[in-house]
Amino acid sequence: MSLSAKLQLRQSQSLVMTPQLMQSIRLLQLTHLELDRFIDEEIERNPLLERAVVEGGAGETIDAAPEPQPAVSEDWFDPGESFSAESMSEKFDTSLENIFPDDPGAAERLSPDLAGQWKNTSTGTGGPLPEGFDMEDIAAAPVTLRDHIGEQIAFTFSQPADRLIAVELTEWLDDAGYFRGDIEEVAERLGVDSTAVRTVLERCRAAFDPAGLFAADLAECLRLQLIRRDRLDPAMMALLSNLPLLARHDFQALKKLCGVDDEDLLDMTAEIRALDPRPGLAFSGGPTDAIVPDVEVRRAADGSWIVELNSETLPRVLVDQAYYASVSSHVRSTTEKDFLAECMQNANWLTRSLDQRAKTILKVASEIVRQQDAFLTHGVRHLRPLNLKTVADAIGMHESTVSRVTSNKYILTTRGVFELRYFFTAAIASASGGDAHSSESVRDRIRQMIESEQPADVLSDDAIVDILKEGGVEIARRTVAKYREGMNIASSVQRRREKRAMASAGR
Structure with a gap:
C-alpha cells in the first residue's frame, strides 16, 4: 500500500468562544453594582461611550423636593419678626467662646483657618463659605477598633516601651477583638522580655473598653466582662469552665457542677446571654449596601402579575454617533482608523449585550413568577418544587444561562425581597x-x-x-x-x- 500526500476540503460547524461572547456571558451573572463598575471602566477606555440621561431615570440629577421645615415653638420665634443672620446670631450664640465657656483660649489654640470657618458657619457675619465647602468633608469618620484602642493606650501607659508593646499587641487582634498572637513571638519581634509583654497584655484586658478585648477565647472574654460587673463568683466560674455543656443545654450536669438550683442556673445563663461574645465587632461595621431588587412584581387589576425590571438597576449607555462622525472625518493614519473602528465595534457590542441581558433577566423572572403563582398568593406553604431545567425548557434557553441569570439577582414581591435562587427548591x-x-x-x-x-x-x-x-x-x-x-x-x-x-x- 503506497503512501501519498493529498489535499481535502471539509466543512464543519463549531462554536468559537470569542472574547466578546465570553464577556456577554459574564455580564449575565454580574450584580447591578458590579455591572456599574464594569461600565465605568468601559467608558474610561472607550471615548464613544457615554451614560444616557433619561428623564426620571438613572443618570439624571433631579432636584429634590424641599424638605418640610421643623415646627418651632413660639417662645423664641415671633412670626412677625424679620429673619437675618444678625438676629439669628443673637438668639443662638454658637461662637467658640460659647461652645467652650470654661476654656477662653480655645479659639486661640485653633488654627486661624478653622476659627474663621467656624465664625462663618456659626454667625453668618464672616463672609461666604469657602468655595466647594461640603459639610460631609468635616463629618467624623467611622472609628475603627485600632483607633479606639490607640486612644486608650495613650491614657493607660505612661512608659514609651509599654505603649510600643500595647500597639504591637493591637495588631494581633481579630475583628471580634480576640488576641490571636503568641506572646513569645511578640517579645522576640520587639526585643523585650516575654514577662513585660504578658504584663502589658493583662493590663489591656483589665482596663480597656469595651470589656472582653484582648481575650484569648470565649470563656476569657465572658470572664473579663463579668469581672467588670462584679459578678464573677465560684458558681459563674464553674459555668464558664463548662460552656460546651451550656451549648448542649445539659442543665442537669451544670446544676451539679455549679452547685445551684434551677432558678439560679437560669439567672446565670441569662447573664451570660446578656454579654457580648465579640466586643470588637462594634468598631468593624461599615456602611451596609441595601439590597436593590433587579425585578419588581405587583398585582394587575385583573388579578394577574405584572413583572417589570427595576429602572434603578438598568445601566443606560449610549454610543456617541456625533462624536464618531466628527472624529472619523479627521483621522488619516491606519492605526487611528483601526482604533476608532474597534471603539465603535465594542460600543455597539456593549449596548446590545446590555439590552440582551435585561431581556433575559425579565424572561427568566416572568417564568419563575408564573411557576410560583401559588407562593405569591398564599405564602411559603404553597412554594412549588422547581429546578433550573424546568425554567430553561419553558423559555427555550440553556440551563447554564438560567443559572447565571438567577445568581445574585433579587426580586421584589408582595411578600418581600427574595433572591431568584430562593424559588428553586428540591x-x-x-x-x-x-x-x-x-x-x-x-x-x-x-x-x-x-x-x-x-x-x-x-x-x-x-x-x-x-x-x-x-x-x-x-x-x-x-x-x-x-x-x-x-x-x-x-x-x-x-x-x-x-x-x-x-x-x-x-x-
Whole structure:
C-alpha cells in the first residue's frame, strides 16, 4: 500500500468562544453594582461611550423636593419678626467662646483657618463659605477598633516601651477583638522580655473598653466582662469552665457542677446571654449596601402579575454617533482608523449585550413568577418544587444561562425581597401520590411545629416524620434532622431540657 500526500476540503460547524461572547456571558451573572463598575471602566477606555440621561431615570440629577421645615415653638420665634443672620446670631450664640465657656483660649489654640470657618458657619457675619465647602468633608469618620484602642493606650501607659508593646499587641487582634498572637513571638519581634509583654497584655484586658478585648477565647472574654460587673463568683466560674455543656443545654450536669438550683442556673445563663461574645465587632461595621431588587412584581387589576425590571438597576449607555462622525472625518493614519473602528465595534457590542441581558433577566423572572403563582398568593406553604431545567425548557434557553441569570439577582414581591435562587427548591414526594412538596415549604412546617411545642410534649424527629406523613409529605427521619440542624434548631432532648428548666423557673 503506497503512501501519498493529498489535499481535502471539509466543512464543519463549531462554536468559537470569542472574547466578546465570553464577556456577554459574564455580564449575565454580574450584580447591578458590579455591572456599574464594569461600565465605568468601559467608558474610561472607550471615548464613544457615554451614560444616557433619561428623564426620571438613572443618570439624571433631579432636584429634590424641599424638605418640610421643623415646627418651632413660639417662645423664641415671633412670626412677625424679620429673619437675618444678625438676629439669628443673637438668639443662638454658637461662637467658640460659647461652645467652650470654661476654656477662653480655645479659639486661640485653633488654627486661624478653622476659627474663621467656624465664625462663618456659626454667625453668618464672616463672609461666604469657602468655595466647594461640603459639610460631609468635616463629618467624623467611622472609628475603627485600632483607633479606639490607640486612644486608650495613650491614657493607660505612661512608659514609651509599654505603649510600643500595647500597639504591637493591637495588631494581633481579630475583628471580634480576640488576641490571636503568641506572646513569645511578640517579645522576640520587639526585643523585650516575654514577662513585660504578658504584663502589658493583662493590663489591656483589665482596663480597656469595651470589656472582653484582648481575650484569648470565649470563656476569657465572658470572664473579663463579668469581672467588670462584679459578678464573677465560684458558681459563674464553674459555668464558664463548662460552656460546651451550656451549648448542649445539659442543665442537669451544670446544676451539679455549679452547685445551684434551677432558678439560679437560669439567672446565670441569662447573664451570660446578656454579654457580648465579640466586643470588637462594634468598631468593624461599615456602611451596609441595601439590597436593590433587579425585578419588581405587583398585582394587575385583573388579578394577574405584572413583572417589570427595576429602572434603578438598568445601566443606560449610549454610543456617541456625533462624536464618531466628527472624529472619523479627521483621522488619516491606519492605526487611528483601526482604533476608532474597534471603539465603535465594542460600543455597539456593549449596548446590545446590555439590552440582551435585561431581556433575559425579565424572561427568566416572568417564568419563575408564573411557576410560583401559588407562593405569591398564599405564602411559603404553597412554594412549588422547581429546578433550573424546568425554567430553561419553558423559555427555550440553556440551563447554564438560567443559572447565571438567577445568581445574585433579587426580586421584589408582595411578600418581600427574595433572591431568584430562593424559588428553586428540591421536590419531596407526596405520601398520597399527588403533587410533590417543596423542601422550603416542608422546612417551614417543621419550624412551625417546633415553635408551638409544649414543655411536656416536645416532638422528636420521628414524631415530626409521622405528623408530616399524615399531612401528605413523605420524608425520611434523617432529612428532618438535616433540615432542623440547617435552621439551627436543637434536638428534642436539648429542647426538652431547656423548656423544663424555663417552666420550673416560671413557677
